[in-house]
Amino acid sequence: xxxxxxxxxxxxxxxxxxxxxxxxxxxxxxxxxxxxxxxxxxxxxxxxxxxxxxxxxxxxxxxxxxxxxxxxxxxxxxxxxxxxxxxxxxxxxxxxxxxxxxxxxxxxxxxxxxxxxxxxxxxxxxxxx
Numbered sequence: 834x835x836x837x838x839x840x841x842x843x844x845x846x847x848x849x850x851x852x853x854x855x856x857x858x859x860x861x862x863x864x865x866x867x868x869x870x871x872x873x874x875x876x877x878x879x880x881x882x883x884x885x886x887x888x889x890x891x892x893x894x895x896x897x898x899x900x901x902x903x904x905x906x907x908x909x910x911x912x913x914x915x916x917x918x919x920x921x922x923x924x925x926x927x928x929x930x931x932x933x934x935x936x937x938x939x940x941x942x943x944x945x946x947x948x949x950x951x952x953x954x955x956x957x958x959x960x961x962x
Contacts, residue, residue: 839852839864856935866927867903876888908942
């Protein structure tokens with residue numbers, strides 16, 4: 834399930850991103866997408882490819898990874914994200930929910946570190962506001 838008002842658009846600095854055609858209230862689940870779970874050995878292979886930028890660590894011990902089949906892998910990173918994601922290891926899905934009210938036309942973002950407050954460096958340069 835991906836809300837019909839979401840769309841993908843190129844950005845000036847970050848490549849593609851996910852945006853909204855409508856305002857979205859805080860706490861709205863905007864996406865639930867299936868994932869393809871990769872083994873540890875497959876993760877090591879994918880880490881050497883361009884797909885590295887689109888996978889998420891997976892499992893309680895984060896020994897595997899996954900590729901999300903919806904828009905999940907297109908949301909851009911922010912240290913102050915307006916959305917958060919939740920993984921359901923049993924159902925093999927990822928869900929995206931808004932953290933605050935979102936304006937029409939606004940880009941949606943998540944923290945790639947997995948935890949909202951985690952300001953640890955990621956594997957690319959991030960422009961901070």
